[in-house]
């Protein structure tokens with residue numbers, strides 16, 4: 316890190332950052348690329364700097380050890396050794412040609428036609444969940460609605476039999492919880508994550524064998540086709556399956572909660588969506604811009620590079636501000652206004668550059684189907700008496716533990 320004398324911004328207690336946006340606005344105004352000693356890393360808050368960082372080959376995505384170390388705090392890193400071994404082969408943590416090879420094959424599973432085939436299944440899951448609570452008149456929008464949806468949707472894409480779904484959900488919860496950060500004991504969470512990752516690896520290796528003998532149209536079969544072409548090893552197929560599972564899990568749960576919270580705080584926009592359901596597409600984009608599930612992602616400098624006029628030294632961590640870029644007045648008119656008809660809306664919430672979210676199409680469909688069903692079936696959606704509990708203990712994942720609503 317180069318020597319800096321700069322204003323102090325408090326990142327000492329990430330759990331206290333429930334009101335993240337005023338802090339990001341102050342940083343953007345005072346020092347848009349800032350070295351935060353408490354994070355031991357750089358934080359960006361302008362749109363242009365985020366785009367530059369995500370496209371800068373001097374900044375690597377190979378940051379797995381950083382994530383594991385952060386999540387385990389002071390516990391023995393060996394606790395999560397299998398998780399680390401498996402993740403090491405995932406596209407999210409690779410650069411350049413190695414990333415591209417894995418990504419091209421992953422793309423095959425997320426084409427619009429594959430995702431459109433998933434629509435009736437997602438509608439079915441959404442309606443089943445709402446049927447269970449409709450007569451009650453209230454629910455926790457996280458536990459009763461947002462939480463169960465993504466794991467079922469992804470399990471369906473993988474062609475996981477319904478009888479295995481509960482086990483699958485438990486393993487995936489355990490891995491995703493550690494990856495995304497919880498308030499729990501780091502060592503306990505780390506062990507559960509490692510066990511979950513091993514169980515998933517075992518499950519997927521067996522599933523890969525089954526599909527190799529009898530291929531279908533599911534995601535696993537599509538990835539195996541890549542393996543048959545000699546482009547992927549069995550371990551790599553397995554590692555991408557686990558990545559897709561965890562990358563699409565917590566993020567979608569958190570994003571559904573954040574979107575609903577935005578509507579609860581802006582009832583006129585909820586009314587507007589109810590009156591004009593055709594706004595659902597732009598409403599989803601605006602909800603994702605306004606309060607993204609992944610406010611930051613990180614990179615590590617391989618060599619010295621310039622970012623927004625600051626010199627980033629080799630080894631420095633850069634927290635790339637996606638949420639902050641979404642509120643940059645240079646990029647968006649009235650950025651703090653929640654406007655469900657906003658257009659254009661080139662937000663950064665799915666990142667840009669080589670690692671742009673593989674599952675954005677699926678996430679958009681889940682959010683659109685879920686929010687449209689809520690607007691149709693629970694038109695009087697409002698906050699319940701019990702307050703929500705924010706979940707923001709890491710800069711990389713932001714959502715709710717609970718979001719009680721009445722309807």
Ligand code: HEM
Pocket residue numbers: 406407408418469558559560562563564566567570607608609612613637664665666669670671672673674675677678
């Ligand atoms: C609203 C929900 C979601 C948000 C906010 C989100 C956000 C992101 C972001 C910001 C990245 C880039 C990370 C980086 O560059 O460091 C990313 C990558 C990725 N996402 Fe998502 N995501 C969501 C849903 C999903 C879903 C549903 C899936 C799959 C089922 C998924 C799979 C992936 C994968 C595989 C990558 C890695 C892509 C690569 O490295 O090339 N995501 N996501």
